[in-house]
Amino acid sequence: MAEPLPLPALVDQHCHGVLRDDLSDERFESLLTESDAPAAPGTGFFDTQLGFAVRRWCPPLLGLYPHCSPGRYLARRRELGAGEVNRRLLRAAGIGVFLVDTGLPGELTTPWELATAAGGTGHEIVRLERLAEDVAGRLSDPGSFGTAVRRAVDEAARTAVGFKSIAAYRCGLDLDPTPPTEAEVRAAAVRWSDSQNSQNSRDGQDSRDTVRRLTDPVLVRHLLWCAARTGLPLQLHTGFGDPDLTLHRSDPLLLTDFVRAVRPTGCTLVLLHCYPYHRGAAYLAHAFPHVYADVGLSLGYTGVRAQAVLAEFLELAPFGKLLFSTDAHGLAELYLVGVRLFRRALGALLSRWVAQGDWSRRDAERVAVLIAADNARRVYGLGPGSAAIG
Template structure:
């Protein structure tokens, strides 16, 4: 199978969870900041290029800009500046092999829109609506709890008419150890009152929705639409408590939401990716994502992917890059996934554990077909968002 793969192009990818890239030029420090989940500069005398992700960028990206693999970071960044941000972005995105992007637009910064990303890549895009960002926008124009809750309901329903899905970062804002049930009207209204009052007082901590009652309401509001719901689990920046982002903490919520028919996609997972794979194995509406974990584990991506595939049904695993800020992260996310999957499947076919035809079929499922099925993308995704 490995020889066959080398002899023909890989199939296109559907990146079901990603973000925009920076439009402008980046200096060395700003570039490095996207190579880590830390919110601080590298320790004195060190560099974030000296990580699995940093080495992967130097392995896969320089040839796309006319340089040798593993060239020094300084040479790579100089070449990037020579080409300019727009041309470097175009070259990198088109080389990633992603043709369909589902873009979470809830991050701040001067980032490309879904349409701009699709245009640069020569592909198509749809939006994933971040629930917490949606609630914060509604709160900006709401004066009372009742008006906020009514407008929020309208906003969720309106978003559901055009978006490919919803996403929640409740794991960041509170943790995944939430009460699994929908909040009752009285405590929900009280929570909305408290939050709006804190925002009106100018409390900077109240700018973001973090009340567990409101977060539960957002989850259940999305669950009652027909769209998939992405949930951040596991690995992330220091804004979260990793021990409270174990996807197994969602077990009771997963059980409770099942009658709605909402598909739940557990993003990232690492280092709890085996737990996410288990949940995908035992609940029909749960899916496991392999984005971000593979990007940051680099040369060890094959080992992590193998652990996901130990127990997760092959029709329940989805590829993504979770690329953010740098077009390089699209290249690295795609290449590490493809290399890891090709290596695993080739070995299993060689050992006689899998048939070659089954290996090809599973590769297509994880790369694109599962996402197309879960998000109902067939014949619906376009270049317009």
């Protein structure tokens, strides 16, 4: 295939806001890793596949040569200012729709600010655990948590296009797949409140001034089932993440019984990230009609190896069940890199298969559009897309 595959304006089905302010060198590099520790002595987090990809793809948008030094790149970034850098990189990425998880802390752009900077549109994905913690912080009676959070989920469903859970972080995916009873939820909520109050008392804090971290598996299950019953898609973190995660408990195959149990509700499950368990995620998408898999995070962090990882996703996942995303957070660079690596990897794979005679060009173009945008538009009810951007 001599010509590049035509792609529509992409739908980034899982991402986060970017920081509005100029960043120190240290803060910038901290956003190139999932680690919470310094880089190895004598190196930095630019010395990674993701760091090299940033230096390959982003400098030309700031008026620099590819592969310029990290110091030169960061100095130029400060010269232009965060607002101008964000605008240049986001517009160059070619993303038309952003589905933004708004559950992360920090001064991040809203879905609408992000979309405006990029010249696209934005929608909210509501993070269940953050929603539940906000609800709990307003309750005087912890026994009413189950009902209150169900109402909050239903209310959020009126404006959001989907929900997300980080159960993998909070209790692991090896949880009881069945919905808990009202009595179980009530007892767990009281335990959670009592535990929080005891900790606050020991620390000399007012419970109203602290963030309640939801880790109880009964309450997490309640959240999952509340979301499943709204009819909106439910995103689930699986695989790779920061050190708060116990990786083997984030294997998407641990969700198999939950996948079976939730199927009668009609809820669509979207498995995020997946790496290094992406082949298992592809199997679940293959075997169950309501399961989809996402390539976000996997491709950015694997850099020049993104083609190999994407090929493994495509071994078993039906082509109508795979979704593009960047999982960009904090840095506009992560949007541009996520898009460039995705387009290169997908284009190279499909070009090779067409050249070998295994696929037709027409089929390759159709599959590219499905993964880039149309699958997400169908899953989230976004309607038809815009014209191809080349």
